[in-house]
Amino acid sequence: MDVSIEGARMHVAVLGAGSPVLLVHGFPFSSSMWDPIARRLVEGGYKVLIPDLRGFGKSTGVPATALGTFTTDLLGLLDTLWVTGALPWVGFSMGGYVAFDAWRRRPNRISALALVDTRAGADDDAARAGRSATAARVEREGSSVVADAMLPKLFAPAASASLRQAVHASMVAAAPAAVAGALRAMAARPDSTPTLPTIKVRTLVMVGAEDAITPPGDAEVLAQGIPGARLRVVKDAGHLSPLEQPSAVAEALLEFLANPVKPRR
Ligand code: MLT
Secondary structure, eight states: OEEEETTEEEEEEEESSSEEEEEEOOTTOOGGGGHHHHHHHHHTTEEEEEEOOTTSTTOOSSOOSSHHHHHHHHHHHHHHTTOOSOEEEEEETHHHHHHHHHHHHOGGGEEEEEEESOOSOOOOHHHHHHHHHHHHHHHHHOTHHHHHHHGGGSSOTTOOHHHHHHHHHHHHTSOHHHHHHHHHHHHTOOOOGGGGGGOOSEEEEEEETTOSSSOHHHHHHHHHHSTTOEEEEETTOOTTHHHHSHHHHHHHHHHHHHSOOOOOO
16 A cells, blocks of 8 residues: 655555564665565464555655654554554664664664664765765666675575576666665664664564675674574575575564563563
């Protein structure tokens, strides 16, 4: 369905029935990156909410240049969908950065966190400069700049040619203005390391064993920093573990979600 939020037309897939779970996609992807996981969660009795972040997928609106804009959109979306109270947030990579921002702003809307192939640290100066230069190139030359640069880093060697091609095509199709905006937003994100000890909800940290973008070392920092967090390393997966090993990722999420969600105060 499409809903108007903060001047954007947000597309959100609402699938299944049961207790709600929010899935937040990464960069420069869309809600479709969650398709195989969503099917399993729906079969497992969950109502899955999968938005396209502003400017990505079927969502339109002025591109975000701060991650907080995505958070504001998501909180508005939950209100519009009458999802009151707290629910589990699953954030993949940039979606994890957004989840940290949401935790700082509205922890009462988060009952559990699954952080998938993401990291707490901010960009260093070189990474920031790289993102800024890439954003300018994307505005001139299109999203294939990012698609071509990211493709070799996204997968474990076992990933099929057809998956690589489909993911490349989806990145090329991303709107250049949204891609450039998100690059600037990620470059400007704060260090979330000080946030980690404040996270009081049950947390699952998941990472592809061969993730070259947010490597297992980053996941260990998350799992060690968040009190009581569990770490799952997904075999034969790179950064795109939800697409490379959907069964393993979905089963880990189902097991995590099945446990009673109790805040640890
Ligand atoms: C993502 O998958 O969301 C991005 O690779 C994250 C990043 O570039 O930091």
